[in-house]
Amino acid sequence: MAVLTEEQTMLRDMAAEWVPDRAPVTAFRRVAHEKLGHDPELWAEIAGTMGWAGILVPEEHGGSDFGYLSMGLVLEEMGRTLVASPLIATGVLGVAALRLGGDAEQQTAWLARIATGEAIVAFACDEDGRHDPANVKLTAKRDGDGFRLDGVKAPVSEGVSARLLIVAARDEAGKIVLLLVPGDAAGVTRTRLDRIDGREAALIRFDGVTVGADAALTGGAALLDRVLDRGRAALAAEMLGSATQAFETTIDYLKTRVQFGQLIGSFQALQHRAVAMQGELLMTRSAVEAALTALDEDRDDAPMLVSLAKAIAGDTLRLCSREMVQMHGGIGMTEEHDAGLYYKRSATADATGGNSAFHRERYARLAGY
Amino acid sequence: MSEAFRAEARAWMEDNFPPSLAFKNPVPYQNDAPYAEGDPDWIVWRDRMAEKGWGAPGWPKIYGGGELGHAEIKILTEEMRRIGAFNPMKMTGYTMLGPTLLEFGTEEQKAQHLPGVAAGTSRWCQGFSEPGAGSDLASLQTRCVDMGDHYLVEGQKIWTSGANHADWCFALVRTDTSSKQGGISFLLIDMKSEGVETRPITLISGSTHFCEMFLNAVKVPKDNLVGELNKGWGIAKRLLQFERDSLSEGRGEGVPLLPLAQERVGTDADGRIADSDLRTRLVAHAMRAQAYNLTMGRIAAEGKAGQRNDALVPVLKNLGSDVAQVRADLIMEILGEQGLGWSGEGYSDVELDASHQWLHARAFSIYGGSFEIQNNIAAKVLLGLPSAPAPGR
Numbered sequence: 001m002a003v004l005t006e007e008q009t010m011l012r013d014m015a016a017e018w019v020p021d022r023a024p025v026t027a028f029r030r031v032a033h034e035k036l037g038h039d040p041e042l043w044a045e046i047a048g049t050m051g052w053a054g055i056l057v058p059e060e061h062g063g064s065d066f067g068y069l070s071m072g073l074v075l076e077e078m079g080r081t082l083v084a085s086p087l088i089a090t091g092v093l094g095v096a097a098l099r100l101g102g103d104a105e106q107q108t109a110w111l112a113r114i115a116t117g118e119a120i121v122a123f124a125c126d127e128d129g130r131h132d133p134a135n136v137k138l139t140a141k142r143d144g145d146g147f148r149l150d151g152v153k154a155p156v157s158e159g160v161s162a163r164l165l166i167v168a169a170r171d172e173a174g175k176i177v178l179l180l181v182p183g184d185a186a187g188v189t190r191t192r193l194d195r196i197d198g199r200e201a202a203l204i205r206f207d208g209v210t211v212g213a214d215a216a217l218t219g220g221a222a223l224l225d226r227v228l229d230r231g232r233a234a235l236a237a238e239m240l241g242s243a244t245q246a247f248e249t250t251i252d253y254l255k256t257r258v259q260f261g262q263l264i265g266s267f268q269a270l271q272h273r274a275v276a277m278q279g280e281l282l283m284t285r286s287a288v289e290a291a292l293t294a295l296d297e298d299r300d301d302a303p304m305l306v307s308l309a310k311a312i313a314g315d316t317l318r319l320c321s322r323e324m325v326q327m328h329g330g331i332g333m334t335e336e337h338d339a340g341l342y343y344k345r346s347a348t349a350d351a352t353g354g355n356s357a358f359h360r361e362r363y364a365r366l367a368g369y
Numbered sequence: 370m371s372e373a374f375r376a377e378a379r380a381w382m383e384d385n386f387p388p389s390l391a392f393k394n395p396v397p398y399q400n401d402a403p404y405a406e407g408d409p410d411w412i413v414w415r416d417r418m419a420e421k422g423w424g425a426p427g428w429p430k431i432y433g434g435g436e437l438g439h440a441e442i443k444i445l446t447e448e449m450r451r452i453g454a455f456n457p458m459k460m461t462g463y464t465m466l467g468p469t470l471l472e473f474g475t476e477e478q479k480a481q482h483l484p485g486v487a488a489g490t491s492r493w494c495q496g497f498s499e500p501g502a503g504s505d506l507a508s509l510q511t512r513c514v515d516m517g518d519h520y521l522v523e524g525q526k527i528w529t530s531g532a533n534h535a536d537w538c539f540a541l542v543r544t545d546t547s548s549k550q551g552g553i554s555f556l557l558i559d560m561k562s563e564g565v566e567t568r569p570i571t572l573i574s575g576s577t578h579f580c581e582m583f584l585n586a587v588k589v590p591k592d593n594l595v596g597e598l599n600k601g602w603g604i605a606k607r608l609l610q611f612e613r614d615s616l617s618e619g620r621g622e623g624v625p626l627l628p629l630a631q632e633r634v635g636t637d638a639d640g641r642i643a644d645s646d647l648r649t650r651l652v653a654h655a656m657r658a659q660a661y662n663l664t665m666g667r668i669a670a671e672g673k674a675g676q677r678n679d680a681l682v683p684v685l686k687n688l689g690s691d692v693a694q695v696r697a698d699l700i701m702e703i704l705g706e707q708g709l710g711w712s713g714e715g716y717s718d719v720e721l722d723a724s725h726q727w728l729h730a731r732a733f734s735i736y737g738g739s740f741e742i743q744n745n746i747a748a749k750v751l752l753g754l755p756s757a758p759a760p761g762r
C-alpha cells in the first residue's frame with residue numbers, strides 16, 4: 001500500500017466500513033437480479049452522504065478535489081463487494097472530461113450537479129463491440145452553429161440512467177470531437193443490454209441528434225485519450241479490489257474445507273498457486289497506485305503506467321476469480337456462491353476500456369517496441 | 370471396405386440428419402431433457418440413430434448397438450463431424466453406465482437397461498458426490514442396509530447432473546462402515562422410487578440441470594446391485610475412467626476460430642489478424658489443439674492394437690479440459706464486448722452461446738474428478754511417484 005496522507009487514510013477507512021455494511025454482495029445481487037443498473041438509494045449515499053462523486057471535483061464546484069489515488073482507494077473497497085454504481089462513469093470519466101476539456105460555463109453547468117449525485121453521466125466511446133478509440137465512426141456533421149449526430153454506441157456503461165452523455169464523435173474533417181448530449185435529446189434511443197456481470201450498460205442510437213456549439217469540449221483525440229486513461233486507472237483500482245476479495249475468500253475456504261481428512265489448504269498443489277496469486281496481487285497494487293499517482297501529478301509516463309495497471313489488473317482478476325471457482329470445486333460453479341459473480345465481472349471489466357491485449361499493444365507502442 | 374463404409378455412412382447421414390441441428394451445441398441436448406425432447410428434430414435424429422444402431426455403434430446388436438469395429442466407428446465420427454452432427458445418445462447412460470454394465474453387469478441387468486440407453490429413451494444420472502465427499506469420494510456416507518428381500522437407502526447426494534429429469538441413477542452407497550473403500554457398493558436406483566427427491570441448483574451459466582438428491586428410506590430391489598456387495602469402489606474407478614475418457618473426446622474440436630477472428634477482429638494489409646497479441650495466442654491454441662487431437666488419434670490407434678495405457682486417462686482429461694477452456698476464453702476475446710451478453714437484445718445467438726459456454730467451461734476441470742485430483746492420480750499411477758501427504762481419488 002502506498003504511503004497515504006491522513007486524509008487518504010480516513011477516506012479509505014470510511015470506505016472499508018461503509019461498503020461491507022451498506023453495499024455487501026447481497027446488495028449487488030438484488031440490483032443485478034432486478035436489473036436496476038444501480039440502486040438509487042445507495043447512489044444517493046455514495047454521492048451525497050459520503051461525498052465520493054466529488055472526489056475529483058474542484059472545491060469551488062462543491063467537490064473535495066482529493067485526486068485519483070484517493071478515488072482509487074474508494075473504488076478498490078467497492079470492487080471488493082462488486083458494488084454497482086455510476087461512480088466511475090460519472091465521478092471519474094464525466095468529471096475528467098469536463099475538467100480537462102470543458103470551459104467555465106460547461107463546468108459550472110455540470111460539475112456541482114455531479115458532485116451531489118444529481119446528474120449521472122455516461123461516457124460513450126466504444127462501437128462495433130470493441131474498445132478502440134481510433135475507430136470512432138459516429139458522425140458529428142456541422143449543423144448551423146452546432147452538430148448533428150448519427151451513429152451507434154455500445155456498450156455504454158450507465159447509459160440507461162445517464163442524464164448527460166459525453167459522446168466521442170468524428171467531425172467532417174475526420175477529427176475526434178467530444179460532445180455533451182443530454183440523455184433525453186430528441187433522436188437518442190437507449191436500449192438496456194443484459195450482460196453477464198449484471199451491471200448497467202446500454203446500446204445507444206443517435207439518429208439526427210442536434211446539439212449547439214456549446215456542446216463541444218476542447219481537445220479532440222488527445223482529450224479522449226486522457227479521459228479514457230483516467231477511467232481505465234479507476235477501473236483497474238476497482239478490479240484490484242475484486243481480485244483481492246476473490247483471493248481472500250478463496251484462502252478462507254482453503255482453511256475450512258476438509259477432504260481426505262485434512263484441510264484442502266494443506267495440499268501443496270493449492271498452496272503454491274495461492275502464493276503465486278498473492279505475488280500477482282502485490283504487483284497489481286503497485287501498478288495501480290503508480291498509475292493513479294502519475295495521474296495526480298499529471299506526469300508524461302501516466303499513459304504507460306495506466307496501460308500497465310489495466311493490463312495487469314485484467315490478468316490478475318481473471319486469475320484470482322478463475323482460481324476462486326476452481327478451488328471451491330462444485331460449489332464454486334453454483335449461482336448461489338459468489339465465485340461466479342467475480343468470474344463474470346472479470347470478463348466485462350477486462351473488456352471495458354481496453355483488455356489486457358489492447359494495453360500490452362499500447363504499452364508496446366508507447367515504449368517504442 | 371472402409372471406403373465403402375464411408376460412402377454408406379455419408380449417404381445415410383445426409384439423408385437422415387436434420388439440417389436444423391447442424392453445428393448446434395450438443396451440451397444442452399445432453400443435459401436438459403425438456404430442451405431436447407421439445408425439439409422434434411432431435412427426437413427424429415435420436416430415433417433414426419437408434420434404429421440404425423449407430424448411437425451405440427460398438428455395442429452388441431442385442432442391446433441396440435451397431436456392432437461396428439474401431440475403424441468404422443472412427444469413420445462414423447468423422448462423417449458426423451463433417452456435417453456438424455452429434456451423437457444424440459452421448460449422455461451419462463451411454464458414456465458411463467453402458468461400458469460399466471457391459472463389463473460388470475449381469476445378463477438381466479444388461480438386457481433390462483442397455484437397449485433404452487442405446488435408444489436414448491432412458492436417461493441416467495450419476496449419484497456419486499456428496500456434500501462431504503467430492504474429491505475424497507470414498508468418504509461417502511449414503512447408507513444402504515440389507516433388509517432381507519430388498520435394500521434400504523438413506524442419504525444425500527449433490528451435484529447430480531440431470532437428476533431432475535433422469536429415469537435411473539447409478540449410485541455409490543455405503544454397505545460397510547468398517548472399511549472406507551472396501552465398504553462401498555454400486556447400486557442402480559429407479560428415480561421413480563418412493564423417497565427419491567431432487568432439487569435443482571442453478572449453475573453460473575444459468576443452467577438448472579444440476580441437482581441435490583435426497584434419498585429418504587428408498588427401497589431398492591436386490592437385483593439392482595452391480596457386482597458384489599462392498600466391491601463397488603473398483604467398479605466406480607472403472608466407471609470414472611470411462612467418464613474421463615468420454616470427457617477427453619472432442620475437446621480439441623469445434624468451429625474453426627480463424628474465420629471468426631477474421632470477421633470480428635479484422636485483418637491487416639497482409640491478411641493477418643489485426644490484433645497481433647491475440648493472433649499469437651490463437652495460433653498457440655490452434656497448434657496445441659492439433660497436438661492434442663493427434664495424441665487422441667494416436668492413443669486410439671494404440672488401443673486398437675491392444676496397447677492401451679489406462680494410466681494416461683487422467684493426463685488426457687487435464688490436457689483436454691485445458692485446451693477446451695483456453696478455446697472458450699479465446700472465443701470470448703474474439704467477440705470482444707459482444708461476447709459479454711447474458712440474454713436479450715443486442716446479442717446474436719452465437720454470441721450468447723459463447724458467453725454461456727465460457728461459463729460452463731470452468732466445470733471441465735472440476736467434474737469427473739478435478740484437475741488437481743487427476744494430477745494426483747497420474748503422479749501416483751502413471752509416474753510411480755511416492756504418495757503425497759494425501760491420497761488421490
Ligand SMILES: Cc1cc2nc3c(=O)[nH]c(=O)nc-3n(C[C@H](O)[C@H](O)[C@H](O)COP(=O)(O)OP(=O)(O)OC[C@H]3O[C@@H](n4cnc5c(N)ncnc54)[C@H](O)[C@@H]3O)c2cc1C
Pocket residue numbers: 257259260264267269270326327328329330331333494495496497498499500502503504505527528529530531579732735736737738739740741742745759760761
Ligand atoms: C458441472 C458439474 C457437474 C457434476 N456432475 C456430477 C454428477 O453428475 N454426479 C456426481 O456424482 N458428481 C458430479 N459433479 C461433482 C464433481 O465430481 C465434484 O465437484 C468434484 O469431484 C470435486 O468435489 P467437490 O466439489 O466436493 O470439491 P472439493 O473436493 O471440496 O475440492 C475443492 C478444491 O480442493 C482441491 N483438492 C481436493 N483434494 C485435493 C488434493 N488431495 N490435492 C490437491 N487439491 C485437492 C480440488 O481439486 C478443488 O480445487 C459435478 C460437478 C460439476 C461442477
